Amino acid sequence: MNLPSTGFHARLKTATREAILDAVERRLTHGGLDELTFAQVAQAAGVAERTVYRHFPTKEALLEAFWLHVQKRLGLEQSIRSFADYLATRPATFARMDEREPMMRAVMSSAQARQARRGILPERQAGIRRVVAEAVGDLPEPQFTELCALAHLLGSAPAWATLKDDWGVEGARAGRVAARAIETLIAAAKAEAETDRRGQP
Numbered sequence: 001m002n003l004p005s006t007g008f009h010a011r012l013k014t015a016t017r018e019a020i021l022d023a024v025e026r027r028l029t030h031g032g033l034d035e036l037t038f039a040q041v042a043q044a045a046g047v048a049e050r051t052v053y054r055h056f057p058t059k060e061a062l063l064e065a066f067w068l069h070v071q072k073r074l075g076l077e078q079s080i081r082s083f084a085d086y087l088a089t090r091p092a093t094f095a096r097m098d099e100r101e102p103m104m105r106a107v108m109s110s111a112q113a114r115q116a117r118r119g120i121l122p123e124r125q126a127g128i129r130r131v132v133a134e135a136v137g138d139l140p141e142p143q144f145t146e147l148c149a150l151a152h153l154l155g156s157a158p159a160w161a162t163l164k165d166d167w168g169v170e171g172a173r174a175g176r177v178a179a180r181a182i183e184t185l186i187a188a189a190k191a192e193a194e195t196d197r198r199g200q201p
Contacts, residue, residue: 021069033110063116080127083135087179094175097160
């Protein structure tokens with residue numbers, strides 16, 4: 001008899017959590033993340049401030065959850081299913097960054113958000129390593145880690161911002177440029193590794 005009620009409360013909890021995270025994004029049109037307060041988030045979400053604290057006991061927890069929320073909205077969790085997905089999702093991901101530019105700028109400029117991103121970086125790095133290894137095969141260190149780092153950088157928000165701000169390349173076109181650069185790097189690394197293998201006695 002309690003199952004429907006339990007299911008309803010779980011859905012309500014999830015919906016409230018999502019509403020709070022959406023409110024964080026909306027608030028970013030008025031200022032940066034570092035200045036954001038729980039009272040502002042609560043007002044934007046239409047909930048009591050204590051409700052925000054119940055879901056996110058600290059600002060660090062809120063920002064870490066928000067960054068995961070951002071990754072989901074940008075489609076980043078899909079990008080590390082395979083190397084083909086990593087390349088294919090760059091145009092749509094960069095276009096979504098354009099659509100959410102105030103939020104992206106705030107996240108990139110926030111010291112607190114950078115710290116929160118570091119908390120989930122190992123998982124992101126593991127995904128990048130997996131798809132790069134799928135594409136390039138066996139590479140020695142430190143070349144493999146360096147290749148992963150470049151693939152990550154070229155497909156990320158800093159690359160989006162540089163292409164947009166410094167070169168006027170925006171949206172899906174910027175994502176296609178980034179994907180071609182990553183693909184070129186991978187092809188060069190594979191060719192170099194194959195040459196090295198042929199040269200071994």
